[in-house]
Amino acid sequence: MLEACIFATILCGFFGIILKKNLVMKIISMDVMSTGVIAYYVLIASRKGEALFTPIIPVENGIISHIENGAYSDPVPQAVILTAIVIGFSIQALMLVGVMKLARDYPTLESSEIEKHNTP
Amino acid sequence: MSTLTIVSITLPLFVGFSIYLFPRLDRYLALGVALVSAGYALQLFVAKSPLTLQLLDSFGVTLIADQLSGFFIFTNALVTTAVILYCWHTNKTAFFYTQMIILHGCVNAAFVCADFISLYVALEVIGIAAFLLIAYPRTNRSIWVALRYLLISNVAMLFYLMGAVLVYEANYSFAYEGLSNAPTEAVALIFMGLLSKGGIFVSGLWLPLTHSESETPVSALLSGVVVKAGVFPLMRFALMVPEVDPIVRLFGVGTALLGVGYAVFEKDTKRMLAFHTISQLGFVLAAPEVGGFYGLTHGLVKSALFLIAGTLPSRNFKELHHQPINTSIWIALVIASFSISGFPLLSGFGAKVLTMKNLLPWQVIGMNIAALGTAISFAKFIFLPHDSQGEGNVKPSFWLAMIILIGGLILANAVYYEAYTVKNIVKPLVTIALGWLAYFLIFKRLAIKLPRMLEQFDHLIGLMSLMLLLLFGMVFA
Numbered sequence: 001m002l003e004a005c006i007f008a009t010i011l012c013g014f015f016g017i018i019l020k021k022n023l024v025m026k027i028i029s030m031d032v033m034s035t036g037v038i039a040y041y042v043l044i045a046s047r048k049g050e051a052l053f054t055p056i057i058p059v060e061n062g063i064i065s066h067i068e069n070g071a072y073s074d075p076v077p078q079a080v081i082l083t084a085i086v087i088g089f090s091i092q093a094l095m096l097v098g099v100m101k102l103a104r105d106y107p108t109l110e111s112s113e114i115e116k117h118n119t120p
Numbered sequence: 121m122s123t124l125t126i127v128s129i130t131l132p133l134f135v136g137f138s139i140y141l142f143p144r145l146d147r148y149l150a151l152g153v154a155l156v157s158a159g160y161a162l163q164l165f166v167a168k169s170p171l172t173l174q175l176l177d178s179f180g181v182t183l184i185a186d187q188l189s190g191f192f193i194f195t196n197a198l199v200t201t202a203v204i205l206y207c208w209h210t211n212k213t214a215f216f217y218t219q220m221i222i223l224h225g226c227v228n229a230a231f232v233c234a235d236f237i238s239l240y241v242a243l244e245v246i247g248i249a250a251f252l253l254i255a256y257p258r259t260n261r262s263i264w265v266a267l268r269y270l271l272i273s274n275v276a277m278l279f280y281l282m283g284a285v286l287v288y289e290a291n292y293s294f295a296y297e298g299l300s301n302a303p304t305e306a307v308a309l310i311f312m313g314l315l316s317k318g319g320i321f322v323s324g325l326w327l328p329l330t331h332s333e334s335e336t337p338v339s340a341l342l343s344g345v346v347v348k349a350g351v352f353p354l355m356r357f358a359l360m361v362p363e364v365d366p367i368v369r370l371f372g373v374g375t376a377l378l379g380v381g382y383a384v385f386e387k388d389t390k391r392m393l394a395f396h397t398i399s400q401l402g403f404v405l406a407a408p409e410v411g412g413f414y415g416l417t418h419g420l421v422k423s424a425l426f427l428i429a430g431t432l433p434s435r436n437f438k439e440l441h442h443q444p445i446n447t448s449i450w451i452a453l454v455i456a457s458f459s460i461s462g463f464p465l466l467s468g469f470g471a472k473v474l475t476m477k478n479l480l481p482w483q484v485i486g487m488n489i490a491a492l493g494t495a496i497s498f499a500k501f502i503f504l505p506h507d508s509q510g511e512g513n514v515k516p517s518f519w520l521a522m523i524i525l526i527g528g529l530i531l532a533n534a535v536y537y538e539a540y541t542v543k544n545i546v547k548p549l550v551t552i553a554l555g556w557l558a559y560f561l562i563f564k565r566l567a568i569k570l571p572r573m574l575e576q577f578d579h580l581i582g583l584m585s586l587m588l589l590l591l592f593g594m595v596f597a
Contacts, residue, residue, distance in 0.1 A: 010282075017275060018581050023267075030274060037278050044285050076179050077285055080237050080294070084281055087244045091274055094251060098267045105260055115577055118264040119329065120388075 002043055009036035023102070023109040027095050034088045041081035046073040121163075122173050125185050128160040129232065132225025136218050143214035150204050150217045157228060158197035164190030172234070182295050184234040188359075191412030192231040192345075192352055195419035198528050199344040200224045202521040203337045206427055209517050216256055223249035223346065230349040235294040236284040236310070239353055240277065243317055246349055247273040253338045254330065265333045268577055272326050273317055275581060279588070280313025296353075300361045307364060308591035311354070316584060318350025320405065321375045323587045324398050326580050328382070331397060332390035336430025339390065343397045344423035348415055351401050358408040367594050368405050373486040376402030380493025385568050387437050389429045392497060396460070397422055399490055406487055407478035413535055417459065417471040420532070424456045424525040425501075431514055440504050449514065450506035452522050457498040459529050461555070462491060462548040464540070467532035469548060473539040488551070495555025496563055503559075 013033025017026050046052050053072040058064075099109065106114050132153045139146045170186030200220065207216070223246060230242040247270055255266035284294060286306035291298035299307060312323070319327040327347065331339050358368040379399025386392040400418045404411040429435070433443050445453075459468035472491065479487055573579060 010278075014275070014581075014585070017271070018578050026271065030271065030278075033275070033278055037281050040282060041285050044289050076292075077288060083237070083241060087241070088274075091244070091248060091270060094248065095267060095270060098255065098263045101258070101263055102260060102267075111577060114260075114264050115268075118261040119572075119575075120333070 003040075006036055006039045006043060009033075009039065012036075021110050021112065023099050023111050023114070024096075026111060027092060027099065031088070031092060034084070038081050038085060038088075041077045041084075045075070045077040121167065121171055124160065124163065125171060125173060125183060125232065126175075128156060129183075129225065129229050131156060132221050132228065136221035136225060139214055139218045139221060146214040146217040147204060147208060150221050151201065153221050153224065154197050154200040154204060157193055157224065158201070161190045161194035161197055164193065179293070181233065181238050182235040183232045183238075184356075185232045188355070188412045189231045189352075191416045192348060193228050195348070195416045196224060196227050196231070196345045198524060199341060199419050199423045202423060202427070202524045203341050205517050205524065206340075206515070206521040207337050207517075208520075209515060216253070219249045219252045219256075220341070223253065223341065227345050227349045231352055234296050234356070236280075236287060236296070237294050240281060240284065243280075243349060244274075244277060246346060247277070247317075250342060250346055253341070254334045256338070257335060261333060262335075265330055269326065269330045271577075272580055276313045276316030276323075276584065278313075279309050279584070280317075283307070283309030283311075283313065296356060296360055299357055300363065304595040305592065307595050308588060311364075311367070311591050311595075312584065312588045314350050314354050315371065315587065316350075318354065318401065319347045319398055320351065320354075320401060321371055321378060321587070322574070322583050323580075324375065324401075325574050325583070327398055328391050328394040329575055331394035331426075332388065336427060339394075339430075340423035340426040343394065343426055344419040347397060347401060348404070348419065351404055351411075351415075354405060355408040355411050358405075365408070367591075368408055369480060369483060370594075372402045372404070372406030373483050373490075374402070375399065376406060376490035377486055377493075378402075380490050380497065382570060383497040384493055384563055385566070385570050386497070387567075387569075389432060389435050389437065389440070389501075390426070392500070393422065393425050393429060396494070396497065399494065400460070402490065403472075403475055403487070406483055407475045410474045410478050413467075413532075414471040414475050416535075417467045417529065417532060420525045420528045421456050421460045421468060424452070424522060424529075425460070427518065427521055427525075428453050428456065431518060437500055437504075444505040444507045446514070447506045447508050450504065452526065453504070454502055455526055455529070457501045461495045461498050461552050463552060464545050464548065465530075465533070467529050467535070469545075470533055470536040470539040472548060473544045474536050491548075491551050492555050492558070495552045496559050499556050499559035499563075502556075 010033055013029045013036055016029025016032060020026050020029055051073045102114060103109055135149050135153045139149050164185055165187060170184060173183040175181040226242045226245040230239060233239050233242060251266045251270045254269060255263050283306045287298045287302040288294055290302045315321060316323040331343050354368050358365045376399045379395050379402060383392050383395040386395055404414045431449055432445060434440050459466035462469050462472035
């Protein structure tokens with residue numbers, strides 16, 4: 001179920017990139033898609049939604065209490081996807097700056113229009 | 121040796137940012153970094169055994185440095201040096217050199233890393249640095265071309281990320297070796313990302329516009345080394361995981377044919393060179409075990425050709441036929457064109473012979489047709505009119521760059537001198553003769569303009585989903 005939702009998000013984003021005409025909307029669709037991918041990493045880290053606890057060893061009154069093996073989520077994909085989130089938003093910021101420059105001459109920001117004027 | 125590896129990977133990034141602190145030293149620092157990379161690559165050739173590094177415990181970064189990476193790092197170093205020399209007397213700001221050196225460092229990182237996440241980071245930073253270099257003139261067109269490049273590469277990398285996590289799920293590790301027991305959809309997704317990034321087959325159709333509309337030095341960098349950062353991992357996979365080897369080889373043949381198919385009909389110099397990049401990447405992939413040498417010669421020759429094309433008075437072949445070019449430029453152009461067509465005495469010959477020798481039987485026909493197409497399309501360059509007072513605005517440092525690139529082409533013959541047998545020499549000569557014949561009889565008079573519909577942005581993204589389906593089919597089969 002969770003997996004289906006995530007794939008729906010990714011597909012929504014992907015089709016948004018193709019179908020939306022406005023350049024800003026395309027960039028936002030890309031963000032939707034990357035959100036989906038990030039969610040997929042979180043899902044895999046939680047072993048398909050079965051282990052949602054953070055991998056912190058619980059300490060009560062100075063005694064390390066026992067936790068069941070596999071009951072906490074895997075920290076590696078979460079740590080890795082953090083890099084991807086940072087890269088994703090920096091790329092978006094960069095693209096939006098480019099779009100701002102383009103918006104001066106193409107106020108509607110329709111990608112087909114920009115493409116027509118800028119391809120030889 | 122392991123310290124050396126780590127230092128030479130991190131040095132470009134440190135120096136890249138310090139160029140911004142010492143803008144007066146920009147060119148010298150950049151040149152220094154390129155030379156250090158060259159030295160490191162030579163060191164890799166000398167060291168016979170591959171070096172495998174596992175940094176930061178078992179979930180950390182994995183690096184593999186062997187001769188294959190040595191070839192690619194050496195290409196990167198030579199091309200960057202030549203481009204820096206070419207830009208020496210232009211008024212490029214420190215920003216330009218900063219981006220160039222960061223790009224250089226990340227491309228090197230992509231050539232040594234051996235896990236999916238380091239590769240992802242390297243490829244994304246390459247995308248950002250390339251974006252900034254393409255958009256450097258700040259014109260509307262350059263910004264649009266750069267935006268288009270970044271959007272496409274970022275979408276491709278999102279698919280790649282999904283594949284990477286599936287590999288992790290199966291192996292609890294991001295190392296390349298995990299690909300062998302990863303689910304099929306992981307292989308399809310990762311390949312789709314890398315094929316788009318590396319400009320292979322139809323998902324590489326973004327490449328002609330990007331490479332032809334960038335400034336001359338940037339096109340030389342992009343075509344010479346940056347696309348190889350996407351291709352190199354595919355070669356690594358093919359060598360590590362035997363199951364994907366046929367897929368990589370098939371894409372090699374397909375790409376080589378697609379590229380020359382477009383290139384023979386192209387009437388614009390820079391676009392023709394860009395299509396040729398696609399086809400030559402096909403040659404690199406067609407025989408992954410010897411692709412390193414082919415990558416080296418292609419990187420040198422293609423950046424030389426782009427730098428030369430930047431000095432020609434026009435980009436249109438028809439106009440060039442009426443405007444004689446300077447004989448000295450013409451000689452450089454002819455040497456480079458001969459090398460890429462596989463003429464003996466230049467290292468393009470050795471690379472072609474070596475690749476042809478390592479093909480599987482079913483690939484041979486396709487690759488020979490591609491070689492013929494190469495000879496046809498470079499006949500357009502070779503038979504341009506020239507005289508000693510011809511036009512051509514040569515920058516003073518242009519010749520220095522040419523000496524490095526063309527000198528490299530001649531010296532690289534030593535890598536595979538066994539190629540010089542009578543049988544091997546006759547074959548490329550026949551190919552070139554046939555190619556020229558076909559050029560004069562057919563292609564010179566032909567004026568077919570191939571539709572550019574597939575190069576539109578929306579179609580490029582749409583093609584990605586088709587490629588994904590195709591890859592699923594291939595992996596399942």
